[in-house]
Amino acid sequence: MSEQELKYPGVNADPTIVGTALATRGLHKEFGGVAAVDQLTLDVPTGSFFGLVGPNGAGKTTTLSMVTGLLRPDSGHAYIAGHDVWADPVGAKTRMGVLPDGLRLFERLSGMELLTYLGRFRGMPLDQVTSRATELLKVLDLTDAGDKVVADYSTGMRKKVTLAAALLHSPRVLLLDEPLEAVDPVSARVIRHVLTRYTTGGGTVIFSSHVMALVEELCTHVAVMAHGRLAAVGTLAEVRGAAASLDDAFMHLVGADDRGSGGLEWLRSSSA
């Protein structure tokens, strides 16, 4: 399904309308004259588990960076629960939780200290921060590691403690960039479980991923990005269409059906 054929909110819908967790309108960003995100207009319904998929360089991270206030767009707008991220940052930032990919944390704080600090930095009461942080660490299976410095955490532990930080202030929308990338199976399962519980409780999860099986398993809605634009967007069933799997549909949408075939005949005559 193309962007113009959306059945839910739609490109011309009011971005501040109730029921829209994230809306972008003509979001655009160029690097060195090349559009990384090209006039992106997107609506994410409240309560959905929304997967943002695309090949490397499709513009997923750039999009998430712009809607979380970490990267200024060249033009266009982004709204979180009806609040313009750039014009009303207080309204938007109190309603979003963020888990970026590959960024550092305050490495010399322990997991518990990191959560306590971030909660207090946001102005939350100390007792509330302490009780929520303790509970989050327990649910995310980090209680034993809670008093160790983040610098010594594994990738899975770092993702989990960042997720805890994103959830600490009880936001309405979670924006996660590759939350399960390079995460061990046990941690991945814990993260998936927590995210599912979050959406069941009315929260909205928007996450980027390369792993189609994961998106197919978790998501209610999907947007496929390629070359900074939306190649398709809709419910999982709509985007998958007649294809056997989301993976097949994705390959077709990004024009990668025949990639990896041809050439390499010399491999058959390997001398090893």
Next chain:
Amino acid sequence: MVALFVSLKWHLLTGRIRTASPVKRAGTVAGLVLVVLLAAAAAFGLGMLRQFPTYAVTTGALLLASQLVAWMLTPLIAFGVDETLDPHRFALLPLRRGDLLRGLTVSAMIGWLPVANLVVLVGVAVMISPTWGVLPVALICMALQLLMIVGLSRAASTALADLMATRRGRDLGMFVGFGVFLLYFAASLGLGQVSSGSGLGVGVSTAGRILAWTPPGALARIPTLVHDGDLGLAAVLLLVALAGIVGGYLWWASALRRSMESGPSTTESSSLAGDHDFGPAGAGTVRVVATRDRLLVWRDPMRRLPWLMVMVFIVLWPFLVVRGHGSLFAVAFGALMTGTQVGNQFGVDGSGMWLHLVAIGDRTRARGEMLGHLVVVLIPGSVLVIAGVVLHAVIRDDVAWVPAALGVCLAGLIGSAGVAAYMSAAKPYAMPQTRTSMFASAAPQHKSRSLVVALSVLLGGLALALPAVVGAVLTVAVAPAWGWVGLVLGPAVAAALAWNLVQRGSTRYFEQGPEIFAAVRIGDRS
């Protein structure tokens, strides 16, 4: 195989120059030529010392031993600067250990630092040759010295490669850097005392005599012994030197075997940090941020070592530059340096800055963060500066000048802290986030930017302290009472101006947060 390693090292060395702009390329080449010229000047100076045979051998032994220590410490301070130092990079290549040793030995001698060392060694050879006839012997000794420092430094770096790949190893590297910094001060003090013939100078001379029996010291003595016809002792010392060289290469070979057969551990034991409330229940942003910074100063060597350096500048440095009355005014430089600790506050967090950025929605919180960074420097900084001034006043009997000196120092501290806070937002620069060296304070792309910031903070801080400086001049030239005027007026004016700069800086931070973030996150890849 040796040619391949030489080619690899050459490409690593010239890679950055090749990709630089013509202006930067010309600057780099000019800088390298300057280094070699300086080394040549040093070599010439050392050569002149041969006219004083009594000092030549002792100086030679000290120099060669120091050179060996420097080469062995360099990988600890700057591991990662030379990619060929890391043996794990070669682990999967089909290479015999002998080939690797030969290749790495030759490649270690290629570069601007080895060239500068070689030039200095030629100077040492001239210095320790009583006559031109024994110069060939001295040159052979220097060749052996070069072989020894390469072998031992490579052995040390290979043995420490696993450690340096860990957080603790990098922390250790930072402390070694501080040790070198302290040694510099001790050496400066020591050399100053040698000329005055005091007890410390005698100690240095004794150290020279002891070092004469170590491998580098032995190499420094051999030419004189050959000249004097004492060939027996010369042979013994040659054996001592050769034992050092062979021992170094055996150590290197053994470390290389261990290192290539085992990778660094990915499950290092973790440090316990505990938990922290970041201030009482009602604490605001300023207090919470300041408490975090204070905690990190204790835990993070990257933040702690600058404070140790500042203490050296406040307590020791004035003794070096002012050898009599008035050293308390020299504390002002340490005060200015203390203010620089507020500098580049976003670069220090690196890409971790995102944690603040996604939570800051208004100017008030942005200002709170900036003030938090400022407070954690101003409070302990003021205590240090006051203690430094009082200490120097008591030791030098300059108590009458204390108010004036305090005025200058506190105004300088507040002024430079204010400028540093503003510059953090106006000209942020990336800092390498996994650095091993306390001297690598800016990412390569931002070296010049960090220099501009450092100069702006020092000069700006001084400018903001001008009323106090005038008070100090009047104190010395007219009457001590002017010191009280400087003490009251100087810090007050500096504080007012610094407050204004913090307001401007926090507004800029709030408005330009994403751009600052884009600049400082480069440090993750440096």
